[in-house]
Amino acid sequence: xxxxxxxxxxxxxxxxxxxxxxxxxxxxxxxxxxxxxxxxxxxxxxxxxxxxxxxxxxxxxxxxxxxxxxxxxxxxxxxxxxxxxxxxxxxxxxxxxxxxxxxxxxxxxxxxxxxxxxxxxxxxxxxxxxxxxxxxxxxxxxxxxxxxxxxxxxxxxxxxxxxxxxxxxxxxxxxxxxxxxxxxxxxxxxxxxxxxxxxxxxxxxxxxxxxxxxxxxxxxxxxxxxxxxxxxxxxxxxxxxxxxxxxxxxxxxxxxxxxxxxxxxxxxxxxxxxxxxxxxxxxxxxxxxxxxxxxxxxxxxxxxxxxxxxxxxxxxxxxxxxxxxxxxxxxxxxxxxxxxxxxxxxxxxxxxxxxxxxxxxxxxxxxxxxxxxxxxxxxxxxxxxxxxxxxxxxxxxxxxxxxxxxxxxxxxxxxxxxxxxxxx
Amino acid sequence: xxxxxxxxxxxxxxxxxxxxxxxxxxxxxxxxxxxxxxxxxxxxxxxxxxxxxxxxxxxxxxxxxxxxxxxxxxxxxxxxxxxxxxxxxxxxxxxxxxxxxxxxxxxxxxxxxxxxxxxxxxxxxxxxxxxxxxxxxxxxxxxxxxxxxxxxxxxxxxxxxxxxxxxxxxxxxxxxxxxxxxxxxxxxxxxxxxxxxxxxxxxxxxxxxxxxxxxxxxxxxxxxxxxxxxxxxxxxxxxxxxxxxxxxxxxxxxxxxxxxxxxxxxxxxxxxxxxxxxxxxxxxxxxxxxxxxxxxxxxxxxxxxxxxxxxxxxxxxxxxxxxxxxxxxxxxxxxxxxxxxxxxxxxxxxxxxxxxxxxxxxxxxxxxxxxxxxxxxxxxxxxxxxxxxxxxxxxxxxxxxxxxxxxxxxxxxxxxxxxxxxxx
Numbered sequence: 104x105x106x107x108x109x110x111x112x113x114x115x116x117x118x119x120x121x122x123x124x125x126x127x128x129x130x131x132x133x134x135x136x137x138x139x140x141x142x143x144x145x146x147x148x149x150x151x152x153x154x155x156x157x158x159x160x161x162x163x164x165x166x167x168x169x170x171x172x173x174x175x176x177x178x179x180x181x182x183x184x185x186x187x188x189x190x191x192x193x194x195x196x197x198x199x200x201x202x203x204x205x206x207x208x209x210x211x212x213x214x215x216x217x218x219x220x221x222x223x224x225x226x227x228x229x230x231x232x233x234x235x236x237x238x239x240x241x242x243x244x245x246x247x248x249x250x251x252x253x254x255x256x257x258x259x260x261x262x263x264x265x266x267x268x269x270x271x272x273x274x275x276x277x278x279x280x281x282x283x284x285x286x287x288x289x290x291x292x293x294x295x296x297x298x299x300x301x302x303x304x305x306x307x308x309x310x311x312x313x314x315x316x317x318x319x320x321x322x323x324x325x326x327x328x329x330x331x332x333x334x335x336x337x338x339x340x341x342x343x344x345x346x347x348x349x350x351x352x353x354x355x356x357x358x359x360x361x362x363x364x365x366x367x368x369x370x371x372x373x374x375x376x377x378x379x380x381x382x383x384x385x386x387x388x389x390x391x392x393x394x395x396x397x398x399x400x401x402x403x404x405x406x407x408x409x410x411x412x413x414x415x416x417x418x419x420x421x422x423x424x425x426x427x428x429x430x431x432x433x434x435x436x437x438x439x440x441x442x443x444x445x446x447x448x449x450x451x452x453x454x455x456x457x458x459x460x461x462x463x464x465x466x467x468x469x470x471x472x473x474x475x476x477x478x479x480x481x482x483x484x485x486x487x488x489x490x491x492x493x494x495x496x497x498x499x500x501x502x503x504x505x506x507x508x509x510x511x512x513x514x515x516x517x518x519x520x521x522x523x524x525x526x527x
Numbered sequence: 528x529x530x531x532x533x534x535x536x537x538x539x540x541x542x543x544x545x546x547x548x549x550x551x552x553x554x555x556x557x558x559x560x561x562x563x564x565x566x567x568x569x570x571x572x573x574x575x576x577x578x579x580x581x582x583x584x585x586x587x588x589x590x591x592x593x594x595x596x597x598x599x600x601x602x603x604x605x606x607x608x609x610x611x612x613x614x615x616x617x618x619x620x621x622x623x624x625x626x627x628x629x630x631x632x633x634x635x636x637x638x639x640x641x642x643x644x645x646x647x648x649x650x651x652x653x654x655x656x657x658x659x660x661x662x663x664x665x666x667x668x669x670x671x672x673x674x675x676x677x678x679x680x681x682x683x684x685x686x687x688x689x690x691x692x693x694x695x696x697x698x699x700x701x702x703x704x705x706x707x708x709x710x711x712x713x714x715x716x717x718x719x720x721x722x723x724x725x726x727x728x729x730x731x732x733x734x735x736x737x738x739x740x741x742x743x744x745x746x747x748x749x750x751x752x753x754x755x756x757x758x759x760x761x762x763x764x765x766x767x768x769x770x771x772x773x774x775x776x777x778x779x780x781x782x783x784x785x786x787x788x789x790x791x792x793x794x795x796x797x798x799x800x801x802x803x804x805x806x807x808x809x810x811x812x813x814x815x816x817x818x819x820x821x822x823x824x825x826x827x828x829x830x831x832x833x834x835x836x837x838x839x840x841x842x843x844x845x846x847x848x849x850x851x852x853x854x855x856x857x858x859x860x861x862x863x864x865x866x867x868x869x870x871x872x873x874x875x876x877x878x879x880x881x882x883x884x885x886x887x888x889x890x891x892x893x894x895x896x897x898x899x900x901x902x903x904x905x906x907x908x909x910x911x912x913x914x915x916x917x918x919x920x921x922x923x924x925x926x927x928x929x930x931x932x933x934x935x936x937x938x939x940x941x942x943x944x945x946x947x948x949x950x951x
Contacts (some may be wrong), residue, residue: 127759138908154763175871175879175899205867207900237726240901344850347872349864426768426850427946434947440663443629447599448771475599476631477664482560516940522851523858 105285106379108386112263112280115295116318118160118358122263123270126155126251129200131244132237153270156297158195158314159224159259164356166192167327168232169334171224171351177202178209179233180352180427190323192356193230195314196220196252199271199299203235203243204349207360212243214226223256234352236273236299236312268297271312274521275300279390281482287363287372287381292319294380300343300391311338313353319376320359321366328369329377330355337384340416340509342424343395344518392510393493402432402511403492408500414451415507421449422496423511432494433513437462437485439472441486442496457501464491528710534812536704538688539719540742542782543586546687547694550579550675553624555668556661577694579675582619582719582738583648583683588780590616591751592656596766596777601626602633603657604776606641610653614747616780617654617667619738620644620676622623623695623723627659627667628773636667643673647680658776660697660723660736694722695736698945699724703814709803711787711796716743718804724767724815735762735815737777743800744783745790752793753801754779761808764933766848767819768942818932821942826827826856826935828920833929838875840931845873846920847935856918857937861886861909863896866920881925888915 114121124519129152168187169472170180186192196216203209213233221228235243282295307522321329334353357364366373393401404422409415420427425445431438442460447452466488471480488494538545553576592611594604610616620640627633637657645652659667692702700732706719722737745753758777783789790797817825828846833839846852855862866884870877884896890912895904912918 148863172869173871174866174877202864205896205899210641239862239867240896295721346849346851346865346868349868349871425770426942427770430943430946433943436947438663438774440626440629443599443663444597444770444773447597447773461924470535471665472629477631513945514946516943518850519854519857519940520939522854522938523860 104374105150106382107284109281109282109284111295112268113158113295113297113314114261115282115361116293116316116358118162118318119158119316120259120261120263121156121158122255122258122260123153123156123266124251124254125151125153126335127247128154128198128244129237131247132201134474136241153199153266154200155248155255156267156270156474157220157252157255157259158316160193160356160358162358163193163230163324164358165190165321165326166354166356167323167330168354169330171348173347175205175349177204177215177235177350179203179235179350181210182213183232183234183352184347186217186231190480191230191234193226194220194224195232195234195354197234197271197312199273200237201235201241202237202239202241205240207241208242210308215245216248219252224253232354234312234350236350237272238385239349247324264297271297271299273299274396275394277358277394279387281383281386283379283383287319287375287402290361290363292361292363292376293317294383296383296387298387298391300394311348311351311362313387315355317355317357318360318511319357319366320361320363321357321376325366325373326355326357329373329380332377333381333384336381337388340420341388341392342420342511343392345490356517388510390510395512396521397515398512399515400432400513402496402513404496404498404509404511406498406500407506408502410452410502411505412507415505416447417451418449418453418498419507419509420431421445422498422499423509426514429511429514431514432489435486437471437480437482437489439477441470442498443475446498454502459499462488463495463497464488464493466491529799530674530806531708533706533708535706535719536688536692537582537719537721537738537740538685539742540717540782541583541784542586542742543740544683544685544687545580545582545691546679546682546684547577547690548675548678549575549577551671552578552622552623552668553661553673556665557624560665568573577690578624579622579672579679580691580694581644581676581679581683582691582740584617584780584782586782587615587617587654588782589614589745589747589750590778590780591747591754592776592778593754595772597771597773599629601628601659601774603627603637603659603774605634606637607656607658607776610641610655615654616656617650618644618648619656619658619778621658621695621736621738622672624661624695625659625665625667626661626663626774629664630666632666639669640672643676647676656778658736658774660695660774663773665948688721695721695723698820699818701818703811704888705807705810707803707807709799711799712946714785714787716787716800716805717741718787720807720811722811722815724818731915734899735772736777737762739779741779741781743781743790744782744785744787745781745800748788749797750779750781753797753804756801757805757808757810760805761812764844765812765816766935767816767845812934816936820945821934821939822936823916823939824856824937825917826920826937828922828933828935830922830924831930832926833874834926835929836931839929841875842870842873842877842922843931843933845869846922847933850938853935853938856913857939859910859913861895861904861913863901866922867896867899870922877924878926883923885921886912887919887921888912888917890915938944
């Protein structure tokens with residue numbers, strides 16, 4: 104293991120500052136919904152939650168991003184895609200409280216938001232990444248963003264990363280920030296990031312909102328390769344509710360300040376960088392799943408012995424997405440039938456007579472199914488294992504050596520409560 | 528419209544009798560789980576719920592069935608498939624409380640169950656359809672079935688259909704039975720049936736447990752064609768929770784007593800028969816969705832203007848399966864973003880700038896999205912519409928003339944409660 108987790112977030116790498124403020128986007132959006140207005144008039148008083156973040160580097164960076172695969176996309180994505188065509192970016196402006204999706208004026212407003220940030224920072228607007236998250240189909244109020252950017256410009260700092268992490272939260276209960284260090288050719292390289300959950304999260308279709316910075320010297324092409332590879336086994340293996348957001352954006356900026364020899368091909372330095380990035384992304388994936396809407400438990404489904412990696416991924420995701428499995432885990436019910444059922448309908452090629460299933464947690468491990476048949480097991484012990492807040496579902500097949508891990512959470516009363524009335 | 532719904536169920540067609548009793552399968556299974564035993568010892572006292580049904584005809588019938596597409600199947604399905612190879616059946620034996628799936632002795636017990644019914648009725652055991660529903664991975668207790676069949680033999684009657692409908696219920700809150708009549712060549716033909724819900728129900732992968740009888744004269748080949756065609760737009764368009772059961776079986780028996788000219792090809796009589804069967808199946812599909820686990824509302828998603836029928840089906844099912852849409856409907860929240868989101872990730876080819884969305888119920892209709900953008904609408908009126916217990920989600924696209932309808936239900940606290948601890 105050639106990396107170390109450290110304290111910090113998106114400002115940990117050299118060259119980056121950030122901050123987050125309460126600009127009033129959430130308040131203005133809620134007020135407009137309350138009076139049935141599709142206008143963008145600001146609310147009288149911001150509601151106190153941070154809802155606008157700015158991340159900036161003191162020089163242009165190599166940059167890359169991946170986006171939701173949903174056909175219905177926020178216009179912020181189209182603007183960001185255009186701005187990243189040259190693989191260069193210097194800042195990220197992102198609001199919560201309003202997704203700026205499914206609005207007639209979304210594209211113009213996303214451009215205007217990037218221009219506000221660019222003007223405040225004195226940089227080219229095509230070097231700004233723009234993102235939004237929140238209510239869909241309600242026009243984005245621009246005036247709070249205008250005053251928010253003005254405020255942010257003066258308070259960008261190395262200490263502001265945490266405020267930025269807070270400002271992109273929607274139904275998240277904890278902010279997500281992380282930093283990891285590795286060494287490339289004797290030079291210490293830092294990678295840091297922030298991410299938001301916690302609903303409309305589904306496997307293999309993109310990701311959530313997450314912004315990553317690094318001081319590694321790396322080309323935008325290699326940055327993109329690493330981003331896709333790391334996301335594929337982390338963000339893309341998380342499911343909270345099976346719904347893929349319209350706004351998913353995972354972006355990375357590399358300042359090069361670490362002074363390592365620039366990574367321009369898949370060499371040993373690339374492998375080391377990818378290893379650290381992947382470890383960080385897997386940690387974030389677990390955080391996203393654990394803080395899924397209403398979740399009380401993190402579920403980690405580990406599949407081994409599958410025909411190949413693709414089959415292992417399909418099976419792990421099918422289990423983690425099953426409403427019945429998720430509800431059973433909430434109830435600490437060691438129901439192996441639901442695991443077998445989810446394997447059977449996954450679409451993967453499986454020998455159903457060679458399926459073993461076990462549950463594992465800090466309280467122990469218990470085998471509940473062997474060779475496709477339910478076993479007699481100690482229900483009390485099983486319940487004790489499943490009462491922990493981090494549960495591993497271990498599936499061992501007899502089909503080959505493919506393996507995969509997927510991350511999810513239990514289905515709870517609170518998920519229903521949160522989503523029964525999200526907008527108001 | 529050339530059919531009429533009438534009172535009655537599986538015994539409405541000429542030639543069929545049925546009944547259901549409390550044999551003790553549920554009690555024995557629960558008792559075995561409580562003592563961590565993978566044995567099939569009977570519980571001391573049956574718990575009062577009917578859990579064994581027998582349906583019989585006084586002569587061998589043309590018969591057909593379709594089954595779950597889950598790779599993990601109850602052994603009852605393999606036995607029934609074998610028994611239906613010749614397209615002939617005379618009786619159905621079915622228990623609830625235990626799925627007889629994922630057990631080492633499942634096949635032998637499914638065969639034994641068929642033989643018990645055959646011996647009691649004095650018919651060939653290969654003319655018996657056998658099915659089970661309930662807990663997976665717990666050995667089936669045979670002795671309650673043995674005593675139950677003995678009891679059933681003496682009480683089979685034209686009035687026993689309702690008891691049979693009750694005996695196949697699991698978490699259903701209401702029994703499902705129906706009958707419909709049509710006229711073929713001057714002869715009145717009756718079709719009747721029973722079905723169970725209400726969890727592990729998902730689109731396009733098979734169906735739930737449902738047994739259908741008719742006195743029409745029709746070949747087993749045509750019966751099968753009609754069964755598949757009718758199921759495709761009804762049972763296969765219902766989703767409660769996205770999980771496909773291991774035990775799904777939809778079987779039909781035709782006695783021929785109506786005296787119509789036997790249907791052996793796709794002629795006008797076939798069309799009339801199919802029309803009646805389809806209308807009945809669609810009514811059942813709505814019943815299954817409305818009684819989905821924990822449901823308070825029936826959701827009917829109607830998609831029109833799609834590129835083709837396949838696209839319309841894909842979109843309708845994506846909406847009906849979205850946890851976020853289901854939770855919003857529970858909360859009477861007219862969130863159009865979640866509908867657009869589910870259309871966007873459905874995988875269907877859609878012009879996202881030509882999507883209209885409206886909600887409709889007994890309280891009125893309201894357009895919430897036009898040309899892919901959220902509209903200003905009266906939130907109070909929208910809430911009033913969504914507080915009804917039958918909601919239509921109307922999606923109008925601008926891509927062609929494909930249309931489809933899918934059936935689902937809201938996601939509620941009670942779904943979580945029911946599935947948090949299902950087995951005990």
